[in-house]
Amino acid sequence: xxxxxxxxxxxxxxxxxxxxxxxxxxxxxxxxxxxxxxxxxxxxxxxxxxxxxxxxxxxxxxxxxxxxxxxxxxxxxxxxxxxxxxxxxxxxxxxxxxxxxxxxxxxxxxxxxxxxxxxxxxxxxxxxxxxxxxxxxxxxxxxxxxxxxxxxxxxxxxxxxxxxxxxxxxxxxxxxxxxxxxxxxxxxxxxxxxxxxxxxxxxxxxxxxxxxxxxxxxxxxxxxxxxxxxxxxxxxxxxxxxxxxxxxxxxxxxxxxxxxxxxxxxxxxxxxxxxxxxxxxxxxxxxxxxxxxxxxxxxxxxxxxxxxxxxxxxxxxxxxxxxxxxxxxxxxxxxxxxxxxxxxxxxxxxxxxxxxxxxxxxxxxxxxxxxxxxxxxxxxxxxxxxxxxxxxxxxxxxxxxxxxxxxxxxxxxxxxxxxx
Amino acid sequence: xxxxxxxxxxxxxxxxxxxxxxxxxxxxxxxxxxxxxxxxxxxxxxxxxxxxxxxxxxxxxxxxxxxxxxxxxxxxxxxxxxxxxxxxxxxxxxxxxxxxxxxxxxxxxxxxxxxxxxxxxxxxxxxxxxxxxxxxxxxxxxxxxxxxxxxxxxxxxxxxxxxxxxxxxxxxxxxxxxxxxxxxxxxxxxxxxxxxxxxxxxxxxxxxxxxxxxxxxxxxxxxxxxxxxxxxxxxxxxxxxxxxxxxxxxxxxxxxxxxxxxxxxxxxxxxxxxxxxxxxxxxxxxxxxxxxxxxxxxxxxxxxxxxxxxxxxxxxxxxxxxxxxxxxxxxxxxxxxxxxxxxxxxxxxxxxxxxxxxxxxxxxxxxxxxxxxxxxxxxxxxxxxxxxxxxxxxxxxxxxxxxxxxxxxxxxxxxxxxxxxxxxxxxxxxxxxxxxxxxxxxxxxxxxxxxxxxxxxxxxxxxxxxxxxxxxxxxxxxxxxxxxxxxxxxxxxxxxxxxxxxxxxxxxxxxxxx
Numbered sequence: 001x002x003x004x005x006x007x008x009x010x011x012x013x014x015x016x017x018x019x020x021x022x023x024x025x026x027x028x029x030x031x032x033x034x035x036x037x038x039x040x041x042x043x044x045x046x047x048x049x050x051x052x053x054x055x056x057x058x059x060x061x062x063x064x065x066x067x068x069x070x071x072x073x074x075x076x077x078x079x080x081x082x083x084x085x086x087x088x089x090x091x092x093x094x095x096x097x098x099x100x101x102x103x104x105x106x107x108x109x110x111x112x113x114x115x116x117x118x119x120x121x122x123x124x125x126x127x128x129x130x131x132x133x134x135x136x137x138x139x140x141x142x143x144x145x146x147x148x149x150x151x152x153x154x155x156x157x158x159x160x161x162x163x164x165x166x167x168x169x170x171x172x173x174x175x176x177x178x179x180x181x182x183x184x185x186x187x188x189x190x191x192x193x194x195x196x197x198x199x200x201x202x203x204x205x206x207x208x209x210x211x212x213x214x215x216x217x218x219x220x221x222x223x224x225x226x227x228x229x230x231x232x233x234x235x236x237x238x239x240x241x242x243x244x245x246x247x248x249x250x251x252x253x254x255x256x257x258x259x260x261x262x263x264x265x266x267x268x269x270x271x272x273x274x275x276x277x278x279x280x281x282x283x284x285x286x287x288x289x290x291x292x293x294x295x296x297x298x299x300x301x302x303x304x305x306x307x308x309x310x311x312x313x314x315x316x317x318x319x320x321x322x323x324x325x326x327x328x329x330x331x332x333x334x335x336x337x338x339x340x341x342x343x344x345x346x347x348x349x350x351x352x353x354x355x356x357x358x359x360x361x362x363x364x365x366x367x368x369x370x371x372x373x374x375x376x377x378x379x380x381x382x383x384x385x386x387x388x389x390x391x392x393x394x395x396x397x398x399x400x401x402x403x404x405x406x407x408x409x410x411x412x413x414x415x416x417x418x419x420x
Numbered sequence: 421x422x423x424x425x426x427x428x429x430x431x432x433x434x435x436x437x438x439x440x441x442x443x444x445x446x447x448x449x450x451x452x453x454x455x456x457x458x459x460x461x462x463x464x465x466x467x468x469x470x471x472x473x474x475x476x477x478x479x480x481x482x483x484x485x486x487x488x489x490x491x492x493x494x495x496x497x498x499x500x501x502x503x504x505x506x507x508x509x510x511x512x513x514x515x516x517x518x519x520x521x522x523x524x525x526x527x528x529x530x531x532x533x534x535x536x537x538x539x540x541x542x543x544x545x546x547x548x549x550x551x552x553x554x555x556x557x558x559x560x561x562x563x564x565x566x567x568x569x570x571x572x573x574x575x576x577x578x579x580x581x582x583x584x585x586x587x588x589x590x591x592x593x594x595x596x597x598x599x600x601x602x603x604x605x606x607x608x609x610x611x612x613x614x615x616x617x618x619x620x621x622x623x624x625x626x627x628x629x630x631x632x633x634x635x636x637x638x639x640x641x642x643x644x645x646x647x648x649x650x651x652x653x654x655x656x657x658x659x660x661x662x663x664x665x666x667x668x669x670x671x672x673x674x675x676x677x678x679x680x681x682x683x684x685x686x687x688x689x690x691x692x693x694x695x696x697x698x699x700x701x702x703x704x705x706x707x708x709x710x711x712x713x714x715x716x717x718x719x720x721x722x723x724x725x726x727x728x729x730x731x732x733x734x735x736x737x738x739x740x741x742x743x744x745x746x747x748x749x750x751x752x753x754x755x756x757x758x759x760x761x762x763x764x765x766x767x768x769x770x771x772x773x774x775x776x777x778x779x780x781x782x783x784x785x786x787x788x789x790x791x792x793x794x795x796x797x798x799x800x801x802x803x804x805x806x807x808x809x810x811x812x813x814x815x816x817x818x819x820x821x822x823x824x825x826x827x828x829x830x831x832x833x834x835x836x837x838x839x840x841x842x843x844x845x846x847x848x849x850x851x852x853x854x855x856x857x858x859x860x861x862x863x864x865x866x867x868x869x870x871x872x873x874x875x876x877x878x879x880x881x882x883x884x885x886x887x888x889x890x891x892x893x894x895x896x897x898x899x900x901x902x903x904x905x906x907x908x909x910x911x912x913x914x915x916x917x918x919x920x921x922x923x924x925x926x927x928x929x930x931x932x933x934x
Contacts, residue, residue: 002457002459003457003458005461007467007518008463008521010467012467013466014467015490018485021484021578022484062590063591064593064885065852066878066880071818073817073827073844074814075745075813075814076812077811077812078735079829082826084826084829084833088823088825090823
C-alpha cells in the first residue's frame with residue numbers, strides 16, 4: 001500500500017517562526033551590521049534586503065566535545081605510498097574532521113556567519129529606533145496600490161459583473177439570426193394567406209393547412225430562447241497602478257566643519273525616511289542633493305555625504321539655489337516638490353532674516369512640504385527663530401530639533417498625518 | 421519474463437511515479453524486503469529547506485537554532501555551494517519519504533528504491549530502531565511536543581522556554597540511554613502519564629525534596645557517605661528531569677521532550693553506514709532488476725549509473741574536498757561484499773568468514789541488517805578484500821609524538837588492526853566524550869559532580885565545556901563540577917561552574933603570601 005501526496009502547493013516556510021526567533025535573538029549584532037550597511041547604501045537603494053554578517057562565536061551552540069590532543073587513531077582511504085611504520089610530519093592544522101563535526105575549534109576559525117534579511121526585515125530594523133507609529137510602518141512597507149479598471153468584456157465572470165446591456169444586445173442578435181429563416185417563411189405564409197381569395201371557405205383544407213403552418217411557425221419563432229447562457233457577458237476589469245504624479249525631493253545639508261559624521265548619519269536617516277515616504281505616494285522621484293557652507297552647490301550623493309569642506313555657513317545660498325532650480329527646471333504645476341533640510345543650526349547671523357524672507361516669499365508657495373531638522377541639542381541660534389516665524393505662517397513647514405534618532409519622525413509627523 | 425517498458429521521459433508525472441513504484445514494489449517483494457507502508461510526498465526545494473531546518477522531522481517546535489540552520493542552508497543553497505538531498509525519509513509508520521520535485525524520472529525511481537524500500541526496511545527491522553523508536557507514534561509525539569512547548573511559551577514567556585531549550589539542546593547528546601532498554605508506551609499512555617506527572621508535581625508545589633527518592637528523606641545525617649546516584653548516570657537529561665531540585669513541572673516535561681527526541685535519533689546516529697549502505701545496496705539491485713526485466717532503457721541506466729557512482733565515490737584522503745569516509749561507499753561495499761562472499765567465496769574468505777560461505781545471500785544480508793550497528797557491523801564484516809579495495813590505512817596521532825605514524829596498511833598484518841580501528845571510529849565514545857553523573861550532594865550543598873572518563877588521553881574542549889556547564893548549571897540550579905578522570909579513576913582535571921570558587925581561593929592565597 002502506497003500513498004502519493006503532492007505536497008508542493010501546501011504550506012512552505014514552516015521555519016518562518018524559527019527564523020524570526022533567530023533574528024530576534026541576534027538583534028544587537030544584526031543592528032550593528034545594519035548600521036554599517038546603511039552607511040554604504042544610497043538613499044534610493046533602501047527598498048532591497050541586506051546581507052548581514054555576525055561573528056560566528058556569538059551564535060555557536062555549545063556541546064561537549066574533544067579538543068585536539070591525546071591519542072587518536074584515524075583510518076583513511078586511498079593509501080598510495082605508505083607502509084607500516086612510516087612517519088609523516090604533522091600537518092599544520094590538526095585534521096580531526098573524520099571524528100565528527102567541528103571536533104576542532106582551531107581549524108574552524110572565527111568566520112562570520114553570513115545571511116540575508118529581506119526588505120521587510122530590513123525596514124523593520126531601520127524603523128526600529130525611529131519609533132515610527134505602526135500605521136506609518138505598514139504604510140511605508142506596502143506595495144503601490146492597484147486599482148481595478150474596466151477593460152472590455154469577457155464570457156466568464158461572477159454574476160455581479162454581468163453586463164446587462166451587452167448581454168441583451170447579444171441575445172437580441174442571436175434571436176434575430178436564429179429566427180431569420182423562420183420569420184422569412186412566416187412572412188411568406190402570411191402573404192399567401194392574405195392573397196387567398198376570399199371565396200375559399202375558412203373550412204377549406206387549404207386555408208386550414210396554411211393557418212396551421214402559420215401557427216406552427218409562430219411557435220417556432222417564439223421557441224427561440226429569449227436569453228441564453230452563451231449571451232451573457234461580464235464586465236472585465238484589470239488591475240492598474242493608480243496613476244500618480246512625480247515628485248522632486250531636495251536634500252539640503254549643511255557641510256560646514258561643525259557637521260560631524262554622526263550628524264551626517266542622522267541626516268541620512270532623515271532623508272531616507274522622507275524618501276521612503278515619497279515612494280509610497282509618488283511613482284517617480286527625483287532627488288536633488290544640495291550641500292552648502294558659504295556657497296551652495298548641487299552635487300551627487302557620494303559627494304553629498306562623503307566629501308568634506310569647511311568654512312562658515314550661509315543658509316540662504318542653498319535656499320536661493322533651490323528656488324533657482326525649481327524655477328528653471330520644474331514648472332510647479334507638474335511637480336510635487338519636497339524639501340528636507342538638515343543642519344546643526346549654525347548660520348551667519350545677518351543671513352537668517354534673509355532666509356526667512358526667501359522662504360516666505362519665494363519657496364513656500366512652490367513646495368508641498370518643507371521639513372527642517374536641527375541636529376543639535378543645545379540652545380538654538382538665529383536661524384531657528386527665523387524658521388519659527390516661517391512655521392507660523394505656513395502649515396506645510398515642519399521643524400524639529402533632534403538629538404536621538406527616535407525624534408526624527410516628528411519632523412515628518414504632519415506629513416504622515418495628512419496622508420493616512 | 422519481459423514486461424512493458426516504463427515511461428522513459430526525463431520529466432516525471434504522478435502517473436509515471438505510480439507505475440515505477442508498483443514495479444519497484446514487485447521487485448522488493450520478490451527480494452523479501454519487509455517494509456512499513458509507504459507515504460510518498462513530492463515537495464519543492466523551499467519545503468526541503470524547511471525540513472532540513474527542523475532536523476528532518478515534518479513537525480517540530482520553534483527554536484532559534486532551527487532558524488539559524490534554515491538561514492544557513494538557504495544561503496548555501498541559493499548561492500549554489502550545496503545541493504539539496506534528493507530525498508528525505510522519516511522513520512515513521514507509514515514511512516514518509518519526501519522526494520524533491522526537481523529530480524528527473526531516473527532520480528525519482530532511484531530515490532524511491534533507496535528510501536521507500538531500502539531505508540524503510542532498515543527502519544522496520546534493525547534492532548536499534550526496534551528497541552528505541554516507535555515509528556507509529558513519532559509524528560503524534562512531535563505534534564504533542566510542538567503544542568506543549570507552544571503552550572508553555574504562552575504561559576511562561578518565550579524567553580524562559582528558549583533558555584530552557586538552549587540548555588536541553590546543549591545536553592541533548594547526553595539525553596540518551598545507551599544501555600538501558602526502554603519499555604514501549606503508546607502516545608495515549610504518554611499523554612495520560614504526562615498529565616498525571618504534571619498533576620502530581622503541581623500538587624507538591626515546589627518542595628525541594630519531592631524529587632528525591634523517599635528513602636533519602638528518611639535518612640538522617642548519619643549516613644552521609646551514601647552515594648547518590650548509586651550507579652553513575654549516563655542520561656544527564658533524565659537525571660535532571662527527575663532530580664533537579666528547582667525545576668517546575670513544565671520545565672521537567674520539556675526536558676523530557678528533548679531527551680525523547682534525542683533518543684529517537686540515537687539509532688540513526690549509530691547506523692549511518694549501515695542504513696545508507698543498505699539503502700544504496702537495494703536501490704542498486706532493484707534498478708538493475710528493472711533493467712533485467714526490460715522495464716527501463718539503456719539511457720535510463722546510463723543516467724542511473726552516473727548518479728549511483730557519484731553517490732558512492734570515495735575521495736582519497738589527500739584530495740582537497742576530503743571529509744572522511746563516505747558512509748554510502750563503505751556501507752554499500754560492505755553489503756555487496758557479504759553477497760559476494762556468500763555466492764563466490766575465495767580461499768581467504770573461507771578463513772575470515774566461515775559462517776557466510778554456506779549461507780544463502782538474502783538470508784545473510786537480512787541477518788546483518790537486523791542485528792548490528794555500525795561499530796559491530798564493521799568489526800564483523802569488513803573483509804580483507806574490501807580493505808584492499810578501499811586501500812585503508814591507519815594513522816596514529818599521538819600528541820606526545822612529534823610526527824604522525826602509520827600503524828597499519830592493507831596487508832596481511834594490517835587487516836585485523838584496520839578492522840578494529842575502523843570499527844572504533846564508529847564507536848560513539850570516539851565522537852562524543854563520555855560524561856556521566858557521578859555524584860549529587862543532595863544532602864549538603866547540592867553540588868553535583870560530573871565525570872568525564874578520559875579515553876586515550878583525549879581532553880575536552882575548554883570553551884565549549886564551560887558553556888555547556890553553564891547550561892547544566894541553569895537546569896540543576898547549584899554548583900556543577902566536572903572532573904576529568906583517567907580510566908583508572910584518578911582525577912586529572914576539574915572544571916567548575918560557576919567558576920568563581922577557585923579564583924577567590926587564589927586571591928586569598930595571593931594576599932597570604934604578601
